Amino acid sequence: ETGVTQTPRHLVMGMTNKKSLKCEQHLGHNAMYWYKQSAKKPLELMFVYSLEERVENNSVPSRFSPECPNSSHLFLHLHTLQPEDSALYLCASSQGQGSSYNSPLHFGNGTRLTVT
Amino acid sequence: AQKITQTQPGMFVQEKEAVTLDCTYDTSDPSYGLFWYKQPSSGEMIFLIYQGSYDQQNATEGRYSLNFQKARKSANLVISASQLGDSAMYFCAMREGRKQTGANNLFFGTGTRLTVIP
Numbered sequence: 001e002t003g004v005t006q007t008p009r010h011l012v013m014g015m016t017n018k019k020s021l022k023c024e025q026h027l028g029h030n031a032m033y034w035y036k037q038s039a040k041k042p043l044e045l046m047f048v049y050s051l052e053e054r055v056e057n058n059s060v061p062s063r064f065s066p067e068c069p070n071s072s073h074l075f076l077h078l079h080t081l082q083p084e085d086s087a088l089y090l091c092a093s094s095q096g097q098g099s100s101y102n103s104p105l106h107f108g109n110g111t112r113l114t115v116t
Numbered sequence: 117a118q119k120i121t122q123t124q125p126g127m128f129v130q131e132k133e134a135v136t137l138d139c140t141y142d143t144s145d146p147s148y149g150l151f152w153y154k155q156p157s158s159g160e161m162i163f164l165i166y167q168g169s170y171d172q173q174n175a176t177e178g179r180y181s182l183n184f185q186k187a188r189k190s191a192n193l194v195i196s197a198s199q200l201g202d203s204a205m206y207f208c209a210m211r212e213g214r215k216q217t218g219a220n221n222l223f224f225g226t227g228t229r230l231t232v233i234p
Contacts, residue, residue, distance in 0.1 A: 033222075042120070043207070043224040056221070088159055101149045101213040102168050105222055107161035 003027045006091050006108035013081065014116055021076040021111045023091030030095070032074040033105060034066060037088040049074060081115045088112050118142065120208050122225035129198045130233050136183070137193045137228045139208030147213030150191040151222065152182065155205040164206075167191055169213075198232045205229050 004025045013019050025032065034046040048056035049068040063085075065077040074091055092105040121140045129135035141150065150167045167175045167182045175182040183192040195202055205227045 040226070042226050043222075045221045048221075058221075090159075090161060092161070101147060101211040102166065103149075103211075104151055104163045104166055105161075106163060107153075110159040110161075112159065 003106050004091060004093055004108035006089075006111050008111060009109060010112045010114075012114045012116060013078070015081060015083070017081075018077070018079040020078065021089055021091075021113075023074040023076075023108055025072055025074075025091075025093040025106070027093055027106060028095075029093035029106070030071045031093060031103075032068060032071070033092040033094075034074065034076050035090040035092065035107075037090055037110070039087075043090070047076075078113075081113075083115050086113055086115045118225075119223035120210055120225035122208055122228050124228045125226075126229045126231070128231050128233055129195075129202075131200060132197055134194060134196045135198055135230065137195070137206050137208075137230065139191045139193065139225060141189050141191060141208070141210045143189075143210065143212055145212040149211045149213075150182070150184070151209040151211070152180070152191075152193045153207045153209060153224075154202075155207060155227070157204070161207070165193070195230075200232050200234060203230060203232045 007022045031050045033048050036044045045058050046060045047066040052068050063080050067075040088110045090107050090110045092107045094103040094105045148169045152164045154162045165175050165177045165180045167184045174184050179196045181194045207227045208225045209222045211222050
């Protein structure tokens with residue numbers, strides 16, 4: 001198993017659909033993250049979970065709803081998205097508390113989301 | 117202000133040559149970590165190398181080394197003996213040590229696209 005696995009790899013959805021992105025980490029880490037990567041923009045942190053508790057929510061619209069049922073799994077529930085939400089969504093995990101500045105993040109392959 | 121600045125949108129290097137990718141950062145926190153990631157076309161962000169603000173020596177990992185100049189706030193990545201598989205986007209990132217809003221954030225630059233020419 002690779003360290004951080006994301007499914008699906010690609011997702012096309014209409015603006016009225018509801019879908020979920022899944023992330024699973026096999027590294028024994030206790031912090032997990034969602035990032036959004038849009039063309040020609042730096043990666044944007046969306047959510048951070050540390051020990052299954054949400055510790056950061058970077059003013060993300062409510063149409064994105066994260067869920068972290070345990071330290072190995074992270075979901076991003078999507079509903080009534082807009083075309084500008086089309087992007088690559090990356091999940092990551094790290095060791096230690098979410099604020100340890102020397103802990104590298106380990107990323108998954110990402111989900112390429114297209115909203116039509 | 118930008119936390120991380122990468123001024124080279126694209127770079128070309130001949131196979132087997134060395135290349136330097138530039139990164140400057142901005143922070144007033146004495147404790148911070150600097151990271152470089154590689155992103156191939158597949159999308160995965162691959163962690164390459166880490167440098168801590170208190171580290172006395174420049175970090176090295178195989179063909180990757182980090183030229184850390186603290187006074188200049190620069191953390192350039194040097195790739196030696198370039199290979200075709202090194203062609204990818206490269207991102208510099210920083211994490212600050214202060215426990216405050218954003219302390220969990222890994223700030224990324226806009227990246228440099230490296231192309232290795234056979």
